[in-house]
Amino acid sequence: MSKPFGLVIHGGAGVILRANLTPEMQAKYNASLTLARDTGYAILENGGTSLDAVVAAIKVLEDDPLFNAGKGAVLNANGMCELDSAIMDGKTLSAGAVAGIKHIKNPITLARDVMEKSPHVFLVGEGAEIFAKQLGYSFVDNTYFQTELRKKQLERAKQLEVEKKTSASASLHEKAGFVTVPDGYFIQTSHYGTVGCVALDKAGNLAAGTSTGGMTNKKYGRVGDSPLIGAGTYASNATCAVSATGWGEYFIRVVLARDIAAQMEYKDTPLTQAAQNSLNKVAQLGGDGGLIAIDHNGNITMPFNSPGMYRGYRLSDGRNGIAIFEQ
Amino acid sequence: MSKPFGLVIHGGAGVILRANLTPEMQAKYNASLTLARDTGYAILENGGTSLDAVVAAIKVLEDDPLFNAGKGAVLNANGMCELDSAIMDGKTLSAGAVAGIKHIKNPITLARDVMEKSPHVFLVGEGAEIFAKQLGYSFVDNTYFQTELRKKQLERAKQLEVEKKTSASASLHEKAGFVTVPDGYFIQTSHYGTVGCVALDKAGNLAAGTSTGGMTNKKYGRVGDSPLIGAGTYASNATCAVSATGWGEYFIRVVLARDIAAQMEYKDTPLTQAAQNSLNKVAQLGGDGGLIAIDHNGNITMPFNSPGMYRGYRLSDGRNGIAIFEQ
Numbered sequence: 339m340s341k342p343f344g345l346v347i348h349g350g351a352g353v354i355l356r357a358n359l360t361p362e363m364q365a366k367y368n369a370s371l372t373l374a375r376d377t378g379y380a381i382l383e384n385g386g387t388s389l390d391a392v393v394a395a396i397k398v399l400e401d402d403p404l405f406n407a408g409k410g411a412v413l414n415a416n417g418m419c420e421l422d423s424a425i426m427d428g429k430t431l432s433a434g435a436v437a438g439i440k441h442i443k444n445p446i447t448l449a450r451d452v453m454e455k456s457p458h459v460f461l462v463g464e465g466a467e468i469f470a471k472q473l474g475y476s477f478v479d480n481t482y483f484q485t486e487l488r489k490k491q492l493e494r495a496k497q498l499e500v501e502k503k504t505s506a507s508a509s510l511h512e513k514a515g516f517v518t519v520p521d522g523y524f525i526q527t528s529h530y531g532t533v534g535c536v537a538l539d540k541a542g543n544l545a546a547g548t549s550t551g552g553m554t555n556k557k558y559g560r561v562g563d564s565p566l567i568g569a570g571t572y573a574s575n576a577t578c579a580v581s582a583t584g585w586g587e588y589f590i591r592v593v594l595a596r597d598i599a600a601q602m603e604y605k606d607t608p609l610t611q612a613a614q615n616s617l618n619k620v621a622q623l624g625g626d627g628g629l630i631a632i633d634h635n636g637n638i639t640m641p642f643n644s645p646g647m648y649r650g651y652r653l654s655d656g657r658n659g660i661a662i663f664e665q
Numbered sequence: 666m667s668k669p670f671g672l673v674i675h676g677g678a679g680v681i682l683r684a685n686l687t688p689e690m691q692a693k694y695n696a697s698l699t700l701a702r703d704t705g706y707a708i709l710e711n712g713g714t715s716l717d718a719v720v721a722a723i724k725v726l727e728d729d730p731l732f733n734a735g736k737g738a739v740l741n742a743n744g745m746c747e748l749d750s751a752i753m754d755g756k757t758l759s760a761g762a763v764a765g766i767k768h769i770k771n772p773i774t775l776a777r778d779v780m781e782k783s784p785h786v787f788l789v790g791e792g793a794e795i796f797a798k799q800l801g802y803s804f805v806d807n808t809y810f811q812t813e814l815r816k817k818q819l820e821r822a823k824q825l826e827v828e829k830k831t832s833a834s835a836s837l838h839e840k841a842g843f844v845t846v847p848d849g850y851f852i853q854t855s856h857y858g859t860v861g862c863v864a865l866d867k868a869g870n871l872a873a874g875t876s877t878g879g880m881t882n883k884k885y886g887r888v889g890d891s892p893l894i895g896a897g898t899y900a901s902n903a904t905c906a907v908s909a910t911g912w913g914e915y916f917i918r919v920v921l922a923r924d925i926a927a928q929m930e931y932k933d934t935p936l937t938q939a940a941q942n943s944l945n946k947v948a949q950l951g952g953d954g955g956l957i958a959i960d961h962n963g964n965i966t967m968p969f970n971s972p973g974m975y976r977g978y979r980l981s982d983g984r985n986g987i988a989i990f991e992q
Contacts (some may be wrong), residue, residue: 431918431950438886439787458887459917462765463790465886533836559765559792560785568895568920587786592757593895596920604934623758 349648350531351628388545406531411551419483428544428573471488534581562586568596584627669963677858678955715872733858738878755871755900766887785926863907888914895923911954
């Protein structure tokens with residue numbers, strides 16, 4: 339019997355309500371998820387590496403304005419897109435990550451270059467782009483990433499912020515100018531929509547990658563879980579590969595991706611149960627979101643505790659699917 | 666019998682050689698470590714929280730130019746100090762972290778304010794300082810942090826960089842301008858010297874904190890393990906509190922601090938064994954450094970695989986010590 343291979347992708351979890359998602363929009367999401375998934379799968383099928391598959395699938399989602407990564411990322415408080423991404427190689431435990439990227443079309447490729455072409459794991463802000471320049475990256479204007487939908491979402495978030503600041507019932511956080519509640523405006527909420535991919539290749543190597551624009555109206559140089567190795571992104575051939583999406587602060591506190599792998603490593607917990615346990619920890623703290631994971635045997639899981647999560651999978655045994663709503 | 670309490674501190678691990686450390690210098694380190702330790706311990710003894718003890722001990726080390734944190738931090742490639750810090754509350758799993766700080770005297774206090782006064786966990790660069798300004802922090806000029814010793818270390822690192830770039834045996838990384846080998850200049854190596862504290866208070870609550878200037882001659886906005894929750898800093902009342910110091914990239918890849926806690930949580934591994942296992946993973950990947958940890962029963966461990974680690978501890982059962990060399 340040949341060894342199993344395959345991949346899982348996500349395009350974010352959050353308040354995705356059937357009522358707000360027209361059949362046309364749903365078809366667009368399905369088509370884009372299918373393209374990303376099958377682009378990655380073709381690489382695996384042809385004997386390519388899980389790293390190559392992860393990068394290829396995520397590039398499709400970064401290039402598609404439907405998702406909060408690359409083109410179509412949410413806008414920060416200054417109206418700019420600031421992108422974060424990470425990748426991890428389960429074979430070597432090598433990892434690369436970038437945060438606060440403003441001019442690199444595909445942050446996932448820069449994360450991979452940090453992993454492979456620098457001795458560092460995590461480069462932030464302008465410094466990361468200086469590194470990219472030295473590697474010969476071409477730069478795009480930040481307007482390349484910005485879409486009309488995201489501009490409207492930012493306007494709405496700023497309105498909400500004012501309303502909350504001046505509300506009698508405003509919390510200390512809200513008075514300080516933080517809008518932390520999902521805004522629910524136009525299908526996708528303000529701080530979800532991250533994309534990611536986890537893959538197992540024919541050689542038995544796992545990889546995980548994540549890419550995001552973070553939260554609408556984010557300020558103060560906020561970095562979420564996506565680029566943090568162990569929180570939003572993790573892969574080890576000994577256990578599994580994980581990419582998370584959701585309210586990043588809670589995923590950081592739970593160190594979610596590594597927590598799933600740790601249960602497998604130290605307690606022999608099966609992947610699905612381990613992932614659910616870790617997501618339950620997020621929920622207990624008050625957070626929400628979801629994750630995708632694949633283990634070294636080709637088992638997959640895609641749990642979420644938000645109303646929806648854009649996701650897709652394709653495995654060498656023929657199983658495949660694209661979904662947005664119910665698990 | 667009253668419940669145990671106490672704390673452990675570190676002032677960095679690295680190539681600390683007896684031959685390079687004069688009795689006078691050793692006495693200075695001992696005095697500073699003792700002051701930091703006893704400042705934190707007094708808070709615990711008086712019924713204060715582990716968070717307060719961690720912040721107080723780390724402030725002493727940040728204010729002392731001997732250590733690579735706050736005043737006396739190493740210089741980046743542009744001759745500036747860029748500071749990273751994190752704190753975690755084991756009771757609530759709340760956490761706060763900052764990176765790339767240039768004008769806040771005590772980064773550990775800003776990390777704590779991120780935890781307690783923002784809904785976020787991780788704020789980076791100028792944004793983090795804008796947040797500080799809104800909280801009324803006074804700013805110091807970056808020259809406050811800079812010392813003559815660190816300027817000489819930077820000069821030496823830049824010389825080494827040129828030598829390595831032009832060396833026939835230079836690796837790809839070295840040709841790209843990365844000096845990754847310890848420089849060994851003046852006692853402390855170029856990328857060690859982080860400070861940290863872990864504490865258990867009378868109420869049974871654990872906390873961990875870490876503060877660093879990172880690597881001498883760092884560029885590209887490099888962020889190490891110190892401010893990354895789960896890598897260099899982690900605390901959970903269910904298990905233990907950990908603060909790491911060493912070659913950060915390896916600690917990130919191992920997700921070291923959470924890995925120690927995970928072994929206790931999922932495999933009932935005792936603290937000392939768990940810490941050694943995780944440090945062995947760092948060594949297997951080629952990294953070095955050390956860590957301090959305390960568990961919810963007041964057990965402590967301070968392993969390192971570098972020639973030395975500045976450290977101190979004091980426990981309610983009377984045990985205490987200050988050390989630099991052998992374990």
